[in-house]
Amino acid sequence: MSGNSKSDQWDVIVVGAGTTGLPAATTAAERGGRVLLVEAAEKIGGTLHVSSGQMSAAGTRLQAEKGIEDSPEKHLEEVMKISRGTIDPVLARLTVFNAADAFDWLMDRGFDIQDQCPSIESAHERYEVARYYWGNDFGKSILAVLEPAMREQEALGRIKVLTGTRVTGLLQDLQGVVNGVELVDAQGRESSAAGKNVVLTSGGYASNPVMFRRLCGRRLYLNGAYEFAQGDGYDLAVAAGGYLRGREKYLSNFGWILEDGPFPKGMLGRANTYPETRLPWEIYVNAHGKRFVREDEPSVDVREHALLDQPELRYWIVFDDAIFRQAPPIVFDWSREQMAETFNTCEAFRRADSLESLAVDIGVPCEAVLETVADFNAGVAKGRDALGRSHSPAPIDKPPFYAIRQQGGSLSSTVGVAVNEKLQVMRPDGGAIPGLYAAGEILGSGQLQGNAFVGGMMVMPCLVFGRLLGQQLVEF
Ligand SMILES: Cc1cc2nc3c(=O)[nH]c(=O)nc-3n(C[C@H](O)[C@H](O)[C@H](O)COP(=O)(O)OP(=O)(O)OC[C@H]3O[C@@H](n4cnc5c(N)ncnc54)[C@H](O)[C@@H]3O)c2cc1C
Incomplete structure (x- = not known):
């Protein structure tokens, strides 16, 4: 040889x-x-x-x-x-x-x-x-x-x-x-x-x-x-x-739910953020406590590019108890019961009795989260969403409140x-x-x-x- x-x-x-x-x-x-x-x-x-x-x-x-x-x-x-x-x-x-x-x-x-x-x-x-x-x-x-x-x-x-x-x-x-x-x-x-x-x-x-x-x-x-x-x-x-x-062509996936531990982490699950198979009831909130994309944006490419501008390619899926009980479970292949058991057992699944405590728990500015949810709820009442979202069946106002952390990245x-x-x-x-x-x-x-x-x-x-x-x- x-x-x-x-x-x-x-x-x-x-x-x-x-x-x-x-x-x-x-x-x-x-x-x-x-x-x-x-x-x-x-x-x-x-x-x-x-x-x-x-x-x-x-x-x-x-x-x-x-x-x-x-x-x-x-x-x-x-x-x-x-x-x-x-x-x-x-x-x-x-x-x-x-x-x-x-x-x-x-x-x-x-x-x-x-x-x-x-x-x-x-x-x-x-x-x-x-x-x-x-x-x-x-x-x-x-x-x-x-x-x-x-x-x-x-x-x-x-x-x-x-x-x-x-x-x-x-x-x-x-x-x-x-x-x-x-x-x-x-x-x-x-x-x-x-x-x-x-x-x-x-x-x-x-x-x-x-x-x-x-x-x-x-x-x-x-x-x-x-x-x-x-x-x-x-x-x-x-x-x-x-x-x-x-290098300038980096693009992130729209997010995964990751396990606890240091990066790179293992995958815990995947949320269904595809409006063509599950219309969103929840809102997506970034590290500044703001929504950054219309959650039912039909183009996955547009959603992915919107995530590129977010700090640490991270956001939280935020919802309330009424949405948790009425909407189809958002995690692929997980039942509502499995989700319920997982909240507060790991970093990515959080539940709190008030939006304020939820914001503190996930490390996102409290005032901003309150304002974002209030704006979203006002849009639901008026039938006109600030980001142009067309599927908003319910406000986010019934405790407890939930957040699932989504992490973008590339494989x-x-x-x-x-x-x-x-x-x-x-x-x-x-x-x-x-x-x-x-x-x-x-x-x-x-x-x-x-x-x-x-x-x-x-x-x-x-x-x-x-x-x-x-x-x-x-x-x-
Ligand atoms: C989870 C996942 C899902 C994906 N799904 C898709 C998909 O559905 N569609 C799609 O188009 N792409 C997908 N991709 C991407 C795609 O699969 C990969 O880009 C592609 O398979 C890489 O092929 P490759 O031949 O370049 O490398 P590999 O298939 O990884 O082969 C490289 C080989 O080189 C060996 N090697 C490395 N260094 C050395 C060395 N110094 N000396 C000798 N051998 C070495 C490695 O051990 C390896 O066997 C996915 C990637 C991942 C991780």
Whole structure:
């Protein structure tokens, strides 16, 4: 494996056997390439072990079978619209024009898809056409296709898989050409491997609180990403002369209910803040005690952007006892009884006999909360809400009063390694670093989705770019 003679040289060294690395290695091997696939974890699969695995693709065979008219052009138009033009147009085009091929390939290999797909449903801003797909076992259903495909090539001797082995450095000659990697195995043994091409598919940094804060200027609030998403590839790319971009495109989810404890915290539950499935009875109050968005705002993107301006990306869902008893329970999959038992047992669920005590308890200015609730109640009485909300069936005036803390944040990495249309890592002067490529979350959601959550546009570019690199790097 180590050494520098031509015969010891791999055609492709893939750094990370996850969503992007598996198709990259498999495709390169199918074309006859000799591939070294290095994986830091003991198991392969990366973020697919935890991801919802939702993908978007237009012009698929499944859409055609179900009579759904769609095209990559229409998909591109919509991703541009949803991201307000902030998505990287080159990477978006590359994804959508190759997405159907990648998805059809998954289907050909027995992807265990949910019956309702392609679907229009989404936790993010919706597409106009049903082009959303996910498996019965979410991300793991994708892995159930990718792993056997890779193992076939491994069995043919075309891929060598090293698990429990981290790439810790890149080999680079005096002209700046990347021609190999430095490795450390689980026993701490160091070695190196020479390769004509090195592909960084090592994922993001969303399990690395220090890097998260440094790169996007925000705290990592939720402990929900894959534990090996430590951002190793970012340091490797930058050390080789590459640069990062996308910090300004950070976007927060509209919030989760988190457990007690230091950040990053675990997830306790999720409130249904989607007016299309549950109209709000409650109000959302920020750290200043003010409402900051119309709670029945139909666009999740507008709600998410409103949260971006709030201190610590945090707000409280505030309501009274009448709402608690009459409205459908606001926490997904929780009964009213479960909620009742949880109040005052943890930081995120609070109950008090008066609004004043509730405000003190949650650390929000008391006067402001009283004024906000009084304004809201006046709007309910007049039938005209100050923020333009149309669903306000009841005032907030019957004790006890309740507050559920919502914490915004992100599960993926916004900032990414700058690449060109061939996925070559670029230097700040715009030149490509010979021999070095990057694909997957390491490119950052800022490039792959822009300043928006564009449904399925993290997993799909991973699969597409992995396959494209495998094809591009090994010529028949
Ligand atoms: C909870 C959750 C839900 C999500 N849901 C969706 C969704 O529904 N739709 C969507 O589009 N996106 C979703 N995403 C995002 C998407 O799943 C990820 O962006 C994508 O799977 C990342 O793929 P990747 O190939 O870049 O990285 P990974 O799949 O994480 O693979 C990277 C691999 O590299 C390995 N590695 C890291 N460092 C090294 C090193 N130094 N040496 C060797 N190996 C290394 C890691 O162990 C890992 O196996 C979700 C993310 C999360 C966390």
